[in-house]
Amino acid sequence: MADTPLLLAGVRRRCLALPEVTEGRTHAAPTWFVRGRRSFVKFVDPDEHPQFDLPHVAIWAAAPPGARQELVAAAPDRFFAPRFGGRDWVGMRLDTGPDWDEVGEVVTDAYRQVAPKSLLARLGGPANS
Known part of the structure; x- marks a missing residue:
């Protein structure tokens, strides 16, 4: 069984380390936003969020175009196409x-x-990598 609080803490730490990120909720799930407006990661726990009809703890994340298909094809045991979140979310x-x-x-x-x-300039590296 997954240690959901530990998993949430790990995701939260990584999201909040990025510039001007805030945490809120969408559809009762912890969600991280850039400047309080645009969401980029959602944490989904099937015990807390049955409306998502998901059998496992996961994150849903915005992804570069085509990345979802590549990730799902390469590692279908770890990656999937979420039911919500936009066409390029993984x-x-x-x-x-x-x-x-x-x-x-x-x-x-x-x-x-x-x-x-x-x-993005504060992160360093290419803007769309």
Whole structure:
């Protein structure tokens, strides 16, 4: 069984480490926003959020165009197409022992999809990597 509070804390730490990120809720699920407006990651716990009809703890994250298809094809045991969140969002299972470096990459890539250029400049690296 997944340690949901520990998983949520790990995701929260990675999201809030990014510039001008705030945490709120959408559809009762913890969700992270850039400047309080655009969401980029949602934490979904099937015990707390049955409306999502998901059998495992996961994050849903904004993804670069085409990335969802690549990730799902390469690792269908870890990645999936979420029912909500937009056509380019990707789901990532957390209940099977996440690779926290990989979670950090997914979170950062999601942030890069919605953050303005002025904030992306604070991250360093390419704006849309």
